[in-house]
Amino acid sequence: MCDVCQVEKIDWRFRTADRPVETCRLYRVYEGREAVVRLCRIHAIELFMIGETRFLETHPLLALSLHNSTKSSSDDSLFAFG
Numbered sequence: 001m002c003d004v005c006q007v008e009k010i011d012w013r014f015r016t017a018d019r020p021v022e023t024c025r026l027y028r029v030y031e032g033r034e035a036v037v038r039l040c041r042i043h044a045i046e047l048f049m050i051g052e053t054r055f056l057e058t059h060p061l062l063a064l065s066l067h068n069s070t071k072s073s074s075d076d077s078l079f080a081f082g
């Protein structure tokens, strides 16, 4: 499933038909780290056309979900300095 369609509750099966979902990397979401997102053909093209920064501005729910997933995992490891 496409991550953007999922968070925005778009019927991704209708939009993508039977085309495969692509795995794309975002480099500006986290400092010094890359985020891997799954995008349908439509959102993959949109990312390519408008660039990562504007893509995240256009899809704030995606940015939010990426942020939340990182925060929960980093709370356990990076910031657990007794």
Ligand SMILES: [Zn+2]
Pocket: 002, 003, 004, 005, 006, 012, 039, 040, 041, 042, 043
């Ligand atoms: Zn999508």
